[in-house]
Amino acid sequence: MDCTRCGACCVxxxxxxxxxxxxxRCPHLTADNLCSVYERRPQVCRDYAADEVCHxxxxxTLEERVQKYLALFGLTDEAESIRQRGCSSMRKARSG
Structure with a gap:
């Protein structure tokens, strides 16, 4: 499956x-949903491959795709809590 460059996996x-x-949103995701550090992106991003979740x-919209992703994995409430607290880092999000 080819990547659709939708940006959901970066959010x-x-x-x-x-x-x-x-x-x-990943700080490296540009307004057109492309990676601004593509050549230097971490291995986890390099290893990611588009799959059936993309479909x-x-x-x-990107926001709708992200909401569907979070709902699919039962993460909507956790993500909303993080968003409300305004956590800028994963470490802060996990400690709150």
Whole structure:
């Protein structure tokens, strides 16, 4: 399956290598949903491959795709809590 460059994988999951909390936009994700550090991205990002989840979360906007991703994995409440606290790092999100 080819990547659709939708950006959901750079927002929905937490990414420890980037200290990026669940449901928060990666600071390296550009306005057009591309990675600004693509050549230097961490291994976890390099290893990620588009799969059936990409089709399951298809939606017109990035926010809708992220919400569908979080719901699919039962993470909506946790992500909302992190967002409300305004956690800028995964470590802070996990400690709160």
């Amino acid at each position: 929905a999951p937490d990414i420890a290598a980037l200290d990026k909390p669940l449901g928060m 399951l979360i298809e939606a017109p």
